[in-house]
Amino acid sequence: MVNFKKLSELQLRRLMNEYPDNASYPGAIERMVLVIWNYLNVQPSESIEDYSNVLKEDAKKEWERRQEEERKKRAEIEAKERKRKIELIHKLQNWIVGLKDPIKYNESNGLLEWKCPTCGNAAKFDLKEHIDSISKGGVAELTWYCSGKKSVEGPSHWNISRQIRLPQGEEISKKLLGSKEKKAEKD
Numbered sequence: 001m002v003n004f005k006k007l008s009e010l011q012l013r014r015l016m017n018e019y020p021d022n023a024s025y026p027g028a029i030e031r032m033v034l035v036i037w038n039y040l041n042v043q044p045s046e047s048i049e050d051y052s053n054v055l056k057e058d059a060k061k062e063w064e065r066r067q068e069e070e071r072k073k074r075a076e077i078e079a080k081e082r083k084r085k086i087e088l089i090h091k092l093q094n095w096i097v098g099l100k101d102p103i104k105y106n107e108s109n110g111l112l113e114w115k116c117p118t119c120g121n122a123a124k125f126d127l128k129e130h131i132d133s134i135s136k137g138g139v140a141e142l143t144w145y146c147s148g149k150k151s152v153e154g155p156s157h158w159n160i161s162r163q164i165r166l167p168q169g170e171e172i173s174k175k176l177l178g179s180k181e182k183k184a185e186k187d
Contacts, residue, residue, distance in 0.1 A: 002038050002055060004062035012066075015059035085128040086110055088135055096134065097167050102160070103144075116146040118158050130164060140164040 004012065011034065019028035035052045044051050089110055104113045105127070112125045123144050130140035145159035 002034075002058070004058060007059075007062075009063075009066070012059050012063050016056050016063055018056070082128065085131050088131050089127055092131070092135060092166065095166050097163075097165055103162060112142070112164075114144045114160070116158050119146065121146045127164070134165060137166060 007015070011030070014027045014031045015034060017027065017031065019031060035048065035055055038055065039048050039051050042051075046054075090107075093105060093107075102114055102117060105111075106113055110126065110128055112127050114123045114125075115121070116123075123146070125142055125144075130142075134140055141161065141163055143159065143161045
């Protein structure tokens with residue numbers, strides 16, 4: 001039987017696709033060659049059409065298994081990245097400049113929150129998107145604006161811009177993040 005783990009993704013896709021009988025483009029030809037070659041090697045008792053259908057179903061199962069594996073890996077990597085950024089926010093939050101009224105930092109969800117003083121509209125921004133830049137001494141320029149309660153368009157009646165940064169930029173970044181690197185080297 002075919003070892004699907006050794007097949008490339010392109011070969012798997014070609015095996016699981018349904019091509020017209022008279023197709024003469026590369027995918028259809030490669031599929032026919034794969035089916036015939038394996039049929040002659042295995043010499044099953046069923047017809048070549050049935051064998052082709054079995055290969056197609058098995059290729060689909062292998063494809064789905066690979067996709068699920070890839071999703072799990074991606075989710076793991078994203079979770080590690082989120083955790084790293086949240087830890088960085090907690091480490092730097094006492095040093096970050098620009099988080100003063102009317103902006104509030106919500107520790108439970110890691111969001112910057114702002115409420116319009118005129119109409120009460122609320123806005124939330126994810127500091128995690130900017131924390132890498134800030135930790136390297138960079139500046140995140142954030143702008144909040146409001147055009148009224150439940151209004152999507154129109155002139156803004158209130159806005160605020162803030163620079164979120166470390167007070168001495170690179171210097172504090174090196175001091176705070178340097179201790180973490182030393183701990184990693186010891187481990």
